[in-house]
Amino acid sequence: MATSDIQVAEHALQHHFADMEQQQETSTFGMWMFLVTEIMFFGGLFCAYLVYRASYYQAFVEGSQKMNIWLGATNTAVLICSSLSMALGVRAAQMGKPKLMAVLLLITIVLGCGFLGIKAVEYHEHWVNHEFPGPNFHFETGDPAHPATDPVHTEIYFSLYWAMTGLHALHMVIGVGLVTWIIIAGLGGAYSRAYFTPVENVGLYWHFVDLVWIYLFPLLYLISKKHGG
Amino acid sequence: MKQMQEEHFDPMSHLVPISLYVTIWAALMVFTGITVFAATVELGVFNIVVALLIATIKGTLVVLFFMHLRYSTKLTMVTVVAAIFFLIILFSLSMTDYLTRAWSTSLR
């Protein structure tokens, strides 16, 4: 290990830890605990989804057919790519290559913003079509032969759709902020081969947000085979 | 504090080869394709089963490799399992009510 590495590490060791190993494993464990709370946080919404989907399946099918499956699938792919660049960025940090890390994390940010952009396009479409819960909500299947069977509960579907994807998008925005912070700190020489815990933890967060989407996509977009455009 | 007899601390010990990351990425992309395709096939109740199965495979890959769970301590693994366990409790015990409510109304 180069002496500069050791200096960064000594600088980063907080007084109440015995050594870097204890500090690193402790903060990573702390991050996992935090992700546990995130799981339960989203879990409440998923529970609501489960209850209503089990009770009002048809209404959920009709709602989901308003989803643009191609945009959804594209977004899934975008997020997966961003997870790859994030994983590689953490790897670069592990190897003590801050510039490489910065480039890879920048790609992650671009992909993350791409995701948010596509999401915004979808939101806009739903908004224009009155598919936002509340007094302006109005729902039609778009097929005169099959009028909406249960628009009241389709509104619940949309409530959940907005709440779940909105909360997810909020996490994405926070993620982009965190990654930006890591890039700046990394270029400023904050990390080294001996100390890169913040990079690792932000990586964990990013992958977790990806993970949530991996479930949101099939649950919200792929309920039944007949999807509209 | 951890037992000291463990090997010397080396933060680079979990350096995962790039090829593995790329393989995982490719698998995730392929599974995304499969799940979109599977949704276009009428499988009845199995549509959701397939969709969730694929999502779970994808999620497991992300957690094990991208999030390095595979290389983590037992404690971290237990943490993840515990979270899933309590999530399942939330879902299943809530559903005991919703799935059996219709039975009790027929009693009245």
Add this chain to the structure above:
Amino acid sequence: MATAVQTVERENYLNSDYGIKSWLLTTDHKRIALLYLVSITAMFWIGGFFAMLIRLELLTPAGDLVSSDTYNKLFTMHGIIMVFFFLIPSVPATLGNFLIPLMVGAKDLAFPRVNLLSWYIYMVGAITALTAMVMGGVDTGWTFYTPFSTTYSNTHVMGAAIGIFITGFSSILTGLNFIVTIHRMRAPGMTWRRLPLFCWANYAAALIMVLGTPVVAITLLLVALERAFNIGIFNPQLGGDPLLFQHLFWFYSHPAVYIMILPGMGVINEIVTCFSRKRVFGYEFVALASIAIAVLGFLVWAHHMFVAGISVYAALVFSLLSYLVAIPSAVKVFNWTATLYKGSIRYETPMLYAFGFIGLFTVGGLTGVFLASLGVDVHVHDTYFVVAHFHYVMVGGMVMAYMAGLHFWWPKITGRMYPEAWAKLSALLVFVGFNTTFLPLFIVGYMGLPRRYHAYPPEFQVLNVLSTAGASILAVGYVLPMIYFLWSLRYGEPAPPNPWNAVGLEWMTPSPPPTHNFDETPIVTWEAYDYEHQPQEEVTVGH
């Protein structure tokens, strides 16, 4: 002149730095504990003030002191403040914060800055909720049941819900910090089997904070969204199911009652064993009972919804599961009594409070089992019987334990002794006052008096007057410690490092402890609570 040298105070966490900034920016767990102590004490008095108004209104059968609307607000704000802003942080955020690093032999919690952040979050949440109350208050009950809270109530539900939402994160962060600290920061030799039971209990409570609190957070967020955008998730008119709110709310709030009792049980363990001079009976069982309570606590929540319209089959399952929780709770009670058996018992103030706890918690727990039986609950649900039940566990249990712990560790925290005679008197007043207040409520409840009304039929007056009288005694019992604790800060006798001759790492460091807790990292070579073998004076570290 040799005496002058001795009076020079040793450097400790209190005198190492001065000024308001050194407190507001501290990352020392001991100082943060004191920040919490001051804040939750303030909340306790505000909540207590509302309680007094409630009791005064109930002095007479007619609703004469306050209108029914005001009364609704009073019990709501009393509940919200006491549950979310006092009881949940009470023992963990003060004693837990102070003691866990000391007990495991660490210099601080794992994440000191997160710890400070949690206090700030708590303050922001508390101020938000208080603002909502000053601006007109809330009237939904501390449970925020929908659709009343989302659609019909025109009080400041939003502000109160957001305040609780925010404070939830402080609880999450405290829990997270405890779990990580207990896993990763233990001193050499401090194995899980040597861990003080106070740490075990707080660990179990922390599990609940981490696993449960996010669920109530998202639930309150949905309530807020529903009020703001009418999204309908809990509104039957829009196709939603109000019972889903109750499921999600109680998924947290039942386990939360164990957040409100487990740390108290931990305090009682330490005190009972110290003042019986005996090792805790069945250490392993007590430790595991804490974990079992935390886990089983997540399986029983719908016992709050038996008559709300859930499926009777689900109710049956939840009723059976609720009985299960009584088992680990009973294990604890039996272990305390077995520890007392043939011990050389000393009746110091903390021990008096601990005795109070054991008796009152047992009454509260057993009536909980009554309530968990489907048939009985149909009769007494939403009566004063329930009110009496949960006050026996929350006030008779947790507040007693909190007082016990404060007295027990006050010398360690402040370096001063409190006046023992006054303290004994206050313990007595609290016990008598408490029982006079709440025992009558079991009776009126069983006779069918529903809770949450500001007027009642005249035949219940005698017992209600008794209850209000008891509440006044109780109030005196709480005011006294306030006074003599403050008094002791200045005039109390300086405390030795180990005034009770107790075992445990926290007693092996000076009172008050130095900033870094121990002069050198302790190495633990003895079993927990080794009262039979450990000659105490010999093991003081670095003093």
